[in-house]
Amino acid sequence: MEVVIAPAEELAVLAADAIEAVLRSRDEPVLGLATGSSPLAVYDELARRHAEQGLSFERARGFMLDEYVGLAEDHPQRYRNVIATEIAERVGWPAERVTGPDGAATDLPAACAAYEESIAAAGGVDLQILGIGTDGHIAFNEPGSSLASRTRIKTLTRQTREDNARFFDDDVDQVPTHCLTQGLGTIMEARHLVLLATGRHKAEAIHQLVEGPVSAMWPATVMQWHQHATVLVDEAAASRLQLAAYYGQTYASKPAWQGL
Structure with a gap:
């Protein structure tokens, strides 16, 4: 696992660089898309490169991590929207090239199985963007999730619903109680995982992710088993890391040609 500690704006550029490399090097690139606050600066940078440099997504496939269950198709917080x-x-x-699990399906287990099949049919995800919750969840794999889990329906914890209430007029009662989410086993099949986190409120989750034991109580820790995982954090999110100085030295000594 590689840990990069840098200002938030630099992290977004690094993540966009990695995504651009995939888009330019593969005939049928497949990207894993996350929602929430963490990837927004990355999406801004990609939009800038599209407008100013002609970066093309026309040949790419996109697969979303998760979706709320029960929101109307036109709801602004439906993750597809x-x-x-x-x-x-x-x-x-x-x-038609951007796909998510169908949170409006009448048969949710069948929709989850179909989503797994669609990812496999596309050849798997080349690069998966991730954020992390304050309780260590990635996608909507809450604490206690199986480390081998696949796409399925999950009940959101009260903490996650409170964290997401900012997207629902700060009213936790408007936040759905259920979602469909890629499982930890599904996420781990992506060829490159790139997780972004900023702010001191993410510091404990990042500490557990990078330096804690692998445990279902901190679901993101499964990333320690991934052969190509990158964690991009600002100084505030890195403030609990015991080996922060070492991570900084390692990144400073990295050959420029390696990228992420």
Whole structure:
């Protein structure tokens, strides 16, 4: 696992560099898309590169991490709509090439199985963008999730619903109680995981992710088993890391040609 500690704006550029490398090096690139606050600066940078440098998403496939269950199709916080607004429409990404789990399906288990099959049929995810919750969840894999889990329905914890209430007029009662989410086992099959976190409120989760034991109580710690995982954090989010100085020295000594 590589840990990079840098200002937030630099982290967004590094993540965008890694995504651009995938887009330019593969005939049918496959990107994993996250919602929430963490990837927004990355999407802004990608939109800038599309507008100013012609970065193309036309050949790419996109797969979302998760989706709320029960929101109306036109609800602004339905994740399919969030992804369309934050990235897909800004870069001319054909809507039919961006897919998410169907939170409106009448048969949710079947929808989850179909989503797993669609990812496999696309050849798997080349690069998966991730954020992390204050309780260590990635996607909507809450504490206690199986480290081998696949796409499934999950009940959101009260903490997660409170954290997400800012997107629902600060009213936790408007936040759905259920979601469909890629499982930890599904996420771990992506060829490169890039997780971003900023702010002191993420410091304990980052400490557990990077330096704690692998445990279902901190679901993101499963990333320690991944062969190509990158953790991008600002100084505040890195403030609990015991080996922060070492991570800084390692990154400073890294050959420029390696990228992430």
